[in-house]
Amino acid sequence: MIEVEQVGKRYGTFEAVRDVSFSVGGHEIVGLLGPNGAGKTTIMKILTCYHFPSAGSVRIEGHDVYEDPLAIKRSIGYLPENAPVYGDLTVLEYLDFIAEARYPAAGRAAAETRKLRRERMDWAIEVCGLGPMANRGISRLSKGYRQRTGLAQAILHDPAILILDEPTSGLDPNQIIEIRRLITRLGREKTVILSTHILQEVEAVCDRVLILNEGSIVAEGTTEEIGREMKGEEAFVLELKSGAAIPLEGDLGAIEGVTRVTRFDSDPSTRRVEARLSMAPGTDNGEAIFDWAVANGHKILVMARERVSLEDIFTRLTTVEGRPHE
Structure with a gap:
């Protein structure tokens, strides 16, 4: 599904990611953890073909990021930390705009394409629980419903892979629980990469975790596997x-x-x-x-x-003698 091999990324003289390798299978929810500046966002931008790696190779659904980025973009749904929504549109108008971009109608098949758009919109609205808000202006929505709207645009084209960057950032506890349930539901059918600073979120929804620090992967596996490796x-x-x-x-x-x-x-x-x-x-x-x-x-x-907590693991792997890595 996703194969990343010895990937590096430089911005001028700054090396944001160095020699990163991992793979993600189908129907798997993987947490991407790390302190600020660890390289999480850079990796997600590479996976979504927003940036290309400076070194290494990335293949997604059998496609190479250099050779066929459009095919990769078709197979991925991406939700940035700040949902890309337009406040002057209603939820329905916004999703119709996204559907038109994903499914342009032309020629003799235009009627069938418009029907497909509507089916995909109805599905995304139902899955994300946006029915009561469908005709409400996005600027009037709560942060939780704006996140749901952003997630609806990410899944509208039914992608095989979802990449979610801080999907519950700024939400209240009830909204967080609802979004986690939705991610768990989607993870039964799709591959999900979830970047978050909330360690409890990873423990609640992720099958395994990748921990990054200073641009490199310092641990990979389930919490139990990493804990055993650390303790020996x-x-x-x-x-x-x-x-x-x-x-x-x-x-x-x-x-x-x-x-x-x-x-x-x-x-x-x-x-x-x-x-x-x-x-x-x-x-x-x-x-x-x-x-x-x-x-x-x-x-x-x-x-x-005795179970080692993810908080203990994270702290030990991303600090030196109790102090954050520089």
């Missing part, structure tokens, strides 16, 4: 209760795959203890830990995989 080990939280003392470091630490046992809280009155177990990558000896607890008369109250 799995971590579990184990909570036990027993009528006797609970020795942890010895017997439990001897179980294959357990690399470290750290007791971090205990309640002597109830013989209850919480511990963090570090496991070697690729191991999951939950059954052995359960057998150990039963054999020693301990009750397992909690055994949960």
Whole structure:
């Protein structure tokens, strides 16, 4: 669907993107994360053929950005951070203008083309929930409905790929939830690249994430995959209760795959203890830990995989000793 190989982009002497490679498959929602100036917008402009790369190659739907940019533009719907809408038009008039640009009518097939335009407009209005606002002037719409209108123009021609730049910027919490639901719905049928500063948004809707810093990709994968790679080990939280003392470091630490046992809280009155177990990558000896607890008369109250948050990952990958990269 999208293949980016060793792409670089220079503006004069400034290198905005350097040696970036990634691929995105069909029906996948990928989050593009990074601090300001990381290169996110430059990459989106290259993918939409607004700019051409200074180095490397980009193929989208089998088309090369240098050789066939028009075919790529036909297969992509793009929503910039500031939706490209005209305030002096109604929603319907604006979408009719976009439909005419996408589906010019000429010759003997003009009537069929006009029918297709109307069908596409009706579909986009329904999908984006714009029905009640169809005849309202865009200048009178709330920010949420203007974003919906911008999204409607991006999907009007039913593209295989959507590229969305900060689609929920400036929206209230209810509007954010609605736009996220819409993106999730569209992601079932299309490939979506979503650039955002809202980390919870990525966790809520994205299948995986690309994290950029200073023009390069510093991490790629799901939150769990990146977290494991950063830590180099799995971590579990184990909570036990027993009528006797609970020795942890010895017997439990001897179980294959357990690399470290750290007791971090205990309640002597109830013989209850919480511990963090570090496991070697690729191991999951939950059954052995359960057998150990039963054999020693301990009750397992909690055994949960410790999850690294996307916020922790982002901070560690885009700062140096707690300070932003320069």
